[in-house]
Amino acid sequence: MNKTIYWKTIYTLFKKELMSYFNSPIAYIFIGVFLVVGNWLFFKNFFLIGQASLRGYFDLLPWIFLFLSPAITMRLWAEEKKSGTIEFLLTLPVTDWQVVLAKFFGALAFMKIALLLTITLPITVASLGNVDLGPVIGGYLGAILLGGAYLALGLFISSLTKNQIIAFILGLVASFAAFIIGADFVLTGAPKFLVPVMSFLGLGSHFYNIAKGVIDSRDIIFYGSFIFIFLWLNARMIEARGWK
Amino acid sequence: MIEIKNLTKRFGNTVILDNINLEVKKGEILGFLGPNGAGKSTTMKIITSFWSPTSGSIKIDGLDVTTDSLKTRTKIGYLPETVPLYDDMRVYEYLKFIAEVRGIAKEDMKKRLKEVVEACGLKKVLLKPIEELSKGYRQRVGLAQAIMHEPDILILDEPTTGLDPNQIVEIRDLIKKIGKEKTVIFSTHILSEVSATCDRVLIINNGKIVGEGSPADLMAKAGGREIIYVKIKGPKDAVLSKLKEMDNVEKAEMKDRESDDVYGYEITPKEGVDLREYLSMTVMNNNWSILEFNKKSASLEDVFRELTK
Numbered sequence: 252m253n254k255t256i257y258w259k260t261i262y263t264l265f266k267k268e269l270m271s272y273f274n275s276p277i278a279y280i281f282i283g284v285f286l287v288v289g290n291w292l293f294f295k296n297f298f299l300i301g302q303a304s305l306r307g308y309f310d311l312l313p314w315i316f317l318f319l320s321p322a323i324t325m326r327l328w329a330e331e332k333k334s335g336t337i338e339f340l341l342t343l344p345v346t347d348w349q350v351v352l353a354k355f356f357g358a359l360a361f362m363k364i365a366l367l368l369t370i371t372l373p374i375t376v377a378s379l380g381n382v383d384l385g386p387v388i389g390g391y392l393g394a395i396l397l398g399g400a401y402l403a404l405g406l407f408i409s410s411l412t413k414n415q416i417i418a419f420i421l422g423l424v425a426s427f428a429a430f431i432i433g434a435d436f437v438l439t440g441a442p443k444f445l446v447p448v449m450s451f452l453g454l455g456s457h458f459y460n461i462a463k464g465v466i467d468s469r470d471i472i473f474y475g476s477f478i479f480i481f482l483w484l485n486a487r488m489i490e491a492r493g494w495k
Numbered sequence: 496m497i498e499i500k501n502l503t504k505r506f507g508n509t510v511i512l513d514n515i516n517l518e519v520k521k522g523e524i525l526g527f528l529g530p531n532g533a534g535k536s537t538t539m540k541i542i543t544s545f546w547s548p549t550s551g552s553i554k555i556d557g558l559d560v561t562t563d564s565l566k567t568r569t570k571i572g573y574l575p576e577t578v579p580l581y582d583d584m585r586v587y588e589y590l591k592f593i594a595e596v597r598g599i600a601k602e603d604m605k606k607r608l609k610e611v612v613e614a615c616g617l618k619k620v621l622l623k624p625i626e627e628l629s630k631g632y633r634q635r636v637g638l639a640q641a642i643m644h645e646p647d648i649l650i651l652d653e654p655t656t657g658l659d660p661n662q663i664v665e666i667r668d669l670i671k672k673i674g675k676e677k678t679v680i681f682s683t684h685i686l687s688e689v690s691a692t693c694d695r696v697l698i699i700n701n702g703k704i705v706g707e708g709s710p711a712d713l714m715a716k717a718g719g720r721e722i723i724y725v726k727i728k729g730p731k732d733a734v735l736s737k738l739k740e741m742d743n744v745e746k747a748e749m750k751d752r753e754s755d756d757v758y759g760y761e762i763t764p765k766e767g768v769d770l771r772e773y774l775s776m777t778v779m780n781n782n783w784s785i786l787e788f789n790k791k792s793a794s795l796e797d798v799f800r801e802l803t804k
Contacts, residue, residue: 256598263595267581274583335579339640342543343596344568493546 260345261353268327268357282365285319289369303380308372309390309462313430313455316398321422323361324405325415327354328489332413337492347489351406351482358402359395366394385464393461396474400454401426403481410488430454496521496678497542497648502551504537504702511537513702514551521647524674526693527682530803534702535682536576539650542680543573555648569597572641576652576682578633582626586617586636589625590643597644607643615639615669631662638666642673649673651681655688667692686796700803713798722791723762723770724750729783731758741777743768757786 272278292315293308300307331337340350373387405422412418431437433453438446450456454477457470497519504512512534519525527535540546542553544564553560555567581589590611594604612618615635620628625636634654641649654670655663663685670679671692683689689696690710698706698713706713727734731749738747738760746763753759764770771788778785 260596260598263592267584267592267596270588271581271583334582335575335577336581337579338540338545338575338577339573339579342545342568342571342573344565344598345596346565493540 257349261349261356264345264350264353265356265360268354269360272323272357272361278361281319281322282368285315285365286368289315290372293372297376303376303382305373305376305382305387305390306462308369309386309394312390312394313397313458316394316401317423317426317430319365320362320398320401320426321405321408321419323358324402324409324422325418326409327358327406328409329412329415329418333415341489341492347486351486351489355399355403355406355478355482358406359399362398362402363395366391366398383464386462389464389466390462392466393458396461396471397454397458400429400474400477400481403478403485404429407481407485407488410485426454433457496523496556497680498554499538499542500552500554502538502541502553503549504534504541504546505549511702512541512548515699515702515704517697517704519678519680521678522674522676524670524679524681524692524694526689526696527680527699528684528686528689528696528799529682529699531684533699533803535699536652537702538699539573539575539652539680539682543571543650544568569644570647572644572646572649574637574641574649574651574654576656578637580625580633580636580640583624585622585624586628587621589636590617590639593640593643599644611639611643614642614672616665630657631659631665634658634662634666635669638669638673647677649677649679649681651679653682653684655683655685663688686799698799698802705802706798721764723764723774724759724787724789724791725762725774725785726753726757726759726787727778727783728757728786729778729781730756733781734758734778734783735760737777737781738762741770741773743770743773753786759787 289308289311292311293305296307328337331340341347373382376382404425405418408422408425409415409418412421430453433450433456437453438450441449451473454474457473460467460470497517499515499517502512502515502517503510515534515538527538529535537546541548542555542560544560544567547561555570558567560567581592584592587608590608591604594608599607612621615638617632617635617639620632620636625633628636638651638654641651649670651670655666658666667688670681673679674692681692693710696706696708696710696713697704735747735749738744741747743765744762745765746761748761749758750761751759762770762774771790775785775788
């Protein structure tokens with residue numbers, strides 16, 4: 252297939268995916284809750300600490316994302332399966348990979364829109380004192396990468412079931428496990444030889460590196476590979492339809 | 496146009512399709528008949544590359560639907576049985592999305608959308624969300640989606656289930672109209688639909704083709720046997736025994752009762768015998784009278800029941 256047409260088709264599917272978020276009120280509710288919870292939790296401690304830094308917010312973000320990401324991805328495959336539209340979608344002249352990419356990019360775009368709306372935070376904080384820009388940029392970059400990883404995982408899980416609620420809960424549990432596996436308090440209890448592996452595999456440690464403003468290509472490659480693996484598994488899962 | 500060779504589909508140990516062979520010519524309207532679970536939908540799902548076959552092949556214009564699936568998909572318009580549509584979209588949004596994803600060039604899009612909306616009679620509902628449409632309109636949107644890219648082949652899985660009689664006629668006319676230039680395969684439970692629309696009928700049962708031919712052919716194959724229904728005024732037992740005694744009668748039985756001495760009887764004559772004249776004479780000779788008389792030929796229903804028992 253011609254390259255331009257290949258990407259044009261993905262773009263068409265992507266537009267439809269993104270549009271369907273905003274065709275239902277759920278999208279606005281998600282974004283509303285995300286902003287309210289994030290802002291409230293952040294400002295609750297912000298004035299106690301009294302530092303013009305967004306560190307507190309980016310420490311919180313992975314935990315808020317744990318709930319937001321599976322909520323974004325839960326319906327992506329589950330609903331297509333339940334309503335049968337998957338049969339229409341996958342008999343279009345498109346590859347399974349194109350559909351997976353379009354769904355992933357749609358979910359990521361939605362998350363980026365939610366993140367964009369938190370821009371009031373750095374603006375507010377900057378008006379109260381001097382903000383170091385590095386960690387803010389790093390924080391957002393890390394958030395997009397971490398969010399992308401959660402979304403790829405959640406999208407894959409959505410392809411395993413017809414039921415959105417199951418997709419949400421499994422997505423939440425899986426994301427939590429992938430995040431927590433590298434956390435300090437888990438590592439202290441783990442066998443010695445596993446510590447470096449677990450610390451590397453955990454989604455969290457890479458995020459905190461980037462959020463400090465230290466942008467290391469290893470962390471970026473890690474997230475890229477994580478996302479790729481789950482999108483690849485997703486495409487295989489879709490390909491295996493009708494084998495039962 | 497479509498060539499199906501030794502097609503088999505199994506899920507685990509369950510055989511859904513068992514060695515199907517079929518050729519569909521260009522411009523043909525082919526009806527798939529069969530009880531639920533016979534393998535109609537499965538065949539369609541494999542032709543459209545939604546599922547892959549366990550063994551055997553399907554070729555469309557010489558292209559294999561598994562290995563050249565991206566090309567064969569562009570030649571096919573498909574309406575799945577459940578008419579799955581994106582309920583949250585409005586009709587025009589949806590059709591525009593279909594046009595785009597089917598790769599219709601920007602400059603042709605307006606014209607094509609207009610044609611499709613016209614052909615399927617969707618003008619009135621263009622601005623409505625799909626979830627608010629009636630079943631008839633949903634079906635039309637589904638058809639519009641299937642013909643958008645002017646495919647050579649249309650595959651419609653039970654396109655008239657759940658519609659009221661007026662809608663059925665509308666959709667059927669639409670299929671006939673489309674079928675003038677295209678190859679159409681559609682499945683149905685409604686047997687009259689098949690004789691009304693199809694050039695050829697295929698009866699599937701338990702994953703096997705059990706009957707094939709034009710509707711007329713199939714009926715002929717079922718024996719072309721006719722049954723005579725006659726209502727006679729006269730004493731029941733005497734009439735019945737007389738009917739049974741008649742030459743060339745294979746079977747005679749009492750069917751219904753109108754009043755004390757008026758009963759309806761069904762008579763199956765021996766093959767190729769015209770019994771009418773002799774029957775009326777027999778009745779007259781006994782001073783009874785015929786109040787009603789009609790001849791039923793074996794219907795497609797009988798063929799269907801015979802073949803899928």
